[in-house]
Amino acid sequence: MAKIKLSAISTTAPKKLDKDKVRAATRELLLELDELQNLLYAQHKYSVLLVIQGMDASGKDGLIKNVTGTLNPQGVMVSSFKAPTPEEMDHDFLWRIHKHAPAKGMIEVFNRSHYEDILVQRVHKWIDDKTAVKRMKAINAFEKLLAEHNNTQIIKCYLHVSHEAQQQRLVERTEDPRKMWKYNENDLAESKLWPQYMDAYEDAINNCNDIPWLIVPSDQNWYKEYLVALTLRDTLKSLNMKYPRLKK
Numbered sequence: 001m002a003k004i005k006l007s008a009i010s011t012t013a014p015k016k017l018d019k020d021k022v023r024a025a026t027r028e029l030l031l032e033l034d035e036l037q038n039l040l041y042a043q044h045k046y047s048v049l050l051v052i053q054g055m056d057a058s059g060k061d062g063l064i065k066n067v068t069g070t071l072n073p074q075g076v077m078v079s080s081f082k083a084p085t086p087e088e089m090d091h092d093f094l095w096r097i098h099k100h101a102p103a104k105g106m107i108e109v110f111n112r113s114h115y116e117d118i119l120v121q122r123v124h125k126w127i128d129d130k131t132a133v134k135r136m137k138a139i140n141a142f143e144k145l146l147a148e149h150n151n152t153q154i155i156k157c158y159l160h161v162s163h164e165a166q167q168q169r170l171v172e173r174t175e176d177p178r179k180m181w182k183y184n185e186n187d188l189a190e191s192k193l194w195p196q197y198m199d200a201y202e203d204a205i206n207n208c209n210d211i212p213w214l215i216v217p218s219d220q221n222w223y224k225e226y227l228v229a230l231t232l233r234d235t236l237k238s239l240n241m242k243y244p245r246l247k248k
Helices: 019-043 060-068 114-118 129-149 163-175 185-191 194-207 221-237
Strands: 047-054 076-080 107-111 152-160 213-217
Touching (some): 047 060, 047 221, 060 076, 060 107, 060 221, 114 129, 114 194, 129 194, 152 221, 163 185, 213 221
Parallel strands (some): 047 152, 076 107, 152 213
């Protein structure tokens, strides 16, 4: 398989697409997802892990809200992974992740994920390349474990936003009262490390691709939400689920 080069992939929707039509298609997908989630929950055979990774201001929170927000909250869990706590640092890097793996019948969304430990930590030189390679092997084994031993369908999405769009969104957080709560003074400093982050992401995507990544152009929210909703819908449909019947 050819290596993925993020700079060669567009961050915008194809020009031929009509935004209103895509938004209408997304609404239809969300209606389908509502029924498919009911099937997933009722059949209690499969689970779904939706991994959302991306740079600051790539739109992770809005995507999760707009794609899963209309689903039955009994069947969806969202876990957000920030800097490890002292207790988490005393364990292996997957310890805090594994306990949030989805149970059968559930959709679990990771807002950031186990990939943070080969991205942020690598960019800041908190781990060396040798450790990063070991962690990537562990990640592949972890995802294989979930897929093969708990029927977990894993969807990994990298929200591919341009540096220009990211910087514009970060500035908006300093000017728009509705977005100021998102402001973190460290975000602009992290943005200056863009080339290092792109290298780390490319390495993670290319070396942890046993379960392939979906590279999601994310400069336009309407297109991003459509692609993720479509992928989630197609994944659930492919399971050919049926409602359990009463035993006679």
